[in-house]
Amino acid sequence: MATSRSRTIVCDQCGRKNRVPAAAEGAPRCGNCRSPLAWIADAGDQDFAEIAEQAKPYVLVDLWATWCGPCRMVSPALEQVAHQLAGQVKLVKVDIDQNPRLAQRFQVQAVPTLLLLDKGEVISRKTGAAPAPALRQWVEESLAVRR
Numbered sequence: 001m002a003t004s005r006s007r008t009i010v011c012d013q014c015g016r017k018n019r020v021p022a023a024a025e026g027a028p029r030c031g032n033c034r035s036p037l038a039w040i041a042d043a044g045d046q047d048f049a050e051i052a053e054q055a056k057p058y059v060l061v062d063l064w065a066t067w068c069g070p071c072r073m074v075s076p077a078l079e080q081v082a083h084q085l086a087g088q089v090k091l092v093k094v095d096i097d098q099n100p101r102l103a104q105r106f107q108v109q110a111v112p113t114l115l116l117l118d119k120g121e122v123i124s125r126k127t128g129a130a131p132a133p134a135l136r137q138w139v140e141e142s143l144a145v146r147r
Contacts, residue, residue, distance in 0.1 A: 005021070005022040005041070005042070006019045006020055006021045006022060007019075007020050007022075007040055007041065008020075009028070009037050009038055009039075009040070011030040011032065011033060011035055011037060012035070012037075012038070012083055012086065013030065013033050013035040014030060014032050014033040014035070016030055016031065016032040016033070018030055018031055018032075018037055020037055020038075020039055020040075020041075022041035022042070022043070022047070022051050023041070023047070023050045023051045023054065023055070025056070026056055027039060027056060027057050027086075027087050027090070029087075035086075036086040036087025036088075037086055037087075038079070038082040038083040038086045038091070039055075039057070039082065039086070039089075039090040039091065040079060040082050040090075040091045040092075040093070041090065041091070041092050041093070042092070042093050042094075042095075043092045043093070043094055043099075044094065044095075044098060044099040044102070045099045045100070045101040045102055048092075048094070048099075048102055049120075051092055052090075052092045052117060052120070053117070053119065053120030054120075055090050055092075057087065057088055057089055057090050058088065058089050058090070058116060058117065058118055058123075058139075058143060058146075059089070059090045059091075059092055059115075059116070059117040059118075060078065060081070060082070060089050060090070060091050060092070060114065060115070060116055060117075060139060061092050061093075061094060061106075061114065061115040061116075061117060062074070062075070062078050062091065062092070062093045062094065062112060062114055063094050063096050063102070063103065063106060063108050063111060063112065063113040063114070063115070064093065064094070064095060064096065064111050064112045065095060065096050065097050065111045066095065066097065067097075068111045068112065070111070070112060070128065070129035071111050071112045071129070073129050074112050074129035074130065074135075075093075076132075077129075077130070077131055077132035077135055078091055078093075078114075078132075078135060079091065080132040081132055081135050081136045081139060084132075084136055085136065085139065085140075088143070089139060089143075096108055096111060106122070109127070110127050110128070112127070112128065112129060113125070113126075113127050114126040114127070114135075114138075116139060116142045116143075118146060123142060123145075123146055124138070124139075124142035126138055
């Protein structure tokens, strides 16, 4: 079950370490200062529905592969965007080599492939690496259309 997996996230406001589960109700907040926390999780074929499709905030899916240089370059930028948009977006990382059903489902032709989901529905798609400011702009523009 995905809920047993968690990451330690340092609060950007107060610096306190928080354990953030891969799946939960709502969006995570710091146990100390109550500020929104970045929500970053790994998902696979077995738990994608629980971790990504059932999440309340919008979900930014990073479909990547270990052998992909641009994927390794874009990962820190995506994590930066997750911190900047804490409470608004959940970052879910999927290794396509380990999870071929998700790669097939989302018709991944190249990596990295980035998806923005709203309750499991793809609302925007982007292929290739980009710097954090460009990624944030893409996410914010995609969300602005939905609001």
